[in-house]
Amino acid sequence: MNRTGSTTPRIGLLGTGPWAVATHAPALAAHPGVDFVGVWGRRPEAAAALAEEHTVAVYEDADALFADCDAVAFALPPDVQAPLAIRAAQAGCHLLLDKPVATSVAGARELAEAAERARVASVVFFTLRFAKETAAWVAQQASVDGWFTGRAQWYGSLFTPDAEGNPYAASPWRGEKGALWDVGPHALAVLTGVLGEVTALTAAAGPGDTAHLILRHTSGASSTAGLSFTAPPAAAGVEVSVLGEAGAQTMPGWGGALDAFGAAIDALLEAARTGVPHPCDVRFGARITELLADAEAQLGRARRS
Incomplete structure (x- = not known):
């Protein structure tokens, strides 16, 4: 996974909202398997504050963050996330995405295809598929x-x-x-x-x-x-x-989101190391977007009638 040549995989964060502050940044900073290197955000002052809190660099340019990282995590609105994640994949970064990956079917499919072309690993943070208690329950019932x-x-x-x-x-x-x-x-x-x-x-x-x-x-x-x-x-x-x-x-x-996000980081590291896609990869994320878009269209027709 060490595309940048570092001993420990380097990971960056895009996003500075409440989800990033409460979950993503603390989990990345605490994870022993990655080197949390920096933050980019649409609000430079918020990015600077979050970076200072965790003693990492603040980036004014997302592409500069991609160049310095082996992987990137996203805590952004879905339709802001998708085009940035495509650029990250094209730069060779593995992707730790938030759900939904996009709110348009075209955007979700384009992202999935970009990750496949770039041969980067991806994990979408569906919290209950990573929280210890609920992930174990899903696996048990699936068997x-x-x-x-x-x-x-x-x-x-x-x-x-x-x-x-x-x-x-x-x-x-x-x-x-x-x-x-x-x-x-x-x-x-x-x-x-x-x-x-x-x-x-x-x-x-x-x-x-x-x-x-x-x-x-x-x-x-x-x-x-x-x-x-x-x-x-x-x-x-x-x-x-x-x-x-x-x-x-x-x-x-289930417990807090911090441990669940730590498990999602583990899953991304494993997928990048082995080349075996995780069940909650970007293809799965794109399928969820397809289902939600179908539901939204049906609801729209019903509410207009």
Whole structure:
């Protein structure tokens, strides 16, 4: 992985928002297997502050960061991430991407093709596929045959008055795209991890930004996903379960995102070292974008009718 010739793989960070500050930068700084070298951001003052906090360099030019790194991590809005990640891949950097990888099918496919052409490794940070407790649960259920159906409920109150002061509530892309695009990737990553690839999808609109998905999987099982950022606070919560010949199994809770992101770094290092794609690589990320775009189109038609 050491394209730059360093003893330890050098990794940079693009992004300076609350997710980068709380998770990406601390996890990169603490990881013993990488050398966290620098930060680039669209807000130079925020990039300088984050770089100073972790005693790394601040970069005014993203391409200069790519030139100095073996890999880069992204904490950017999806449609800002995608074109920058293409440039990073073309510069030979392995990619640790945030979800969704893009909100357009064309952008997601272009990114996946760029990574393939450049022969760089990629991992998309679907948190629950890397958090120890939930990743183990997904692997365990995936090894069991006979699942009949599954259910994911991801209900939050991000777009209600009770969320005032939540830094993620001010995110422009979340405001535009809603829960479907922000937490929908998590639900799909878990359900497909257990039940297999989605072969058919139907979407129906609920109140506010609420979306209900009905999915058919390659295993023959079906599943549903309820997604919302406009749920009443008393109704908020996350629950995933599968039912079948083995009975009912409910996904456990999970620890903080720091450890999960550390596991994602490990996964990227392993994929780069072995050349074996990770299940949550950019191709998988692009497939999730395809499913979400399909759902969004169906919801748009329903809301206009």
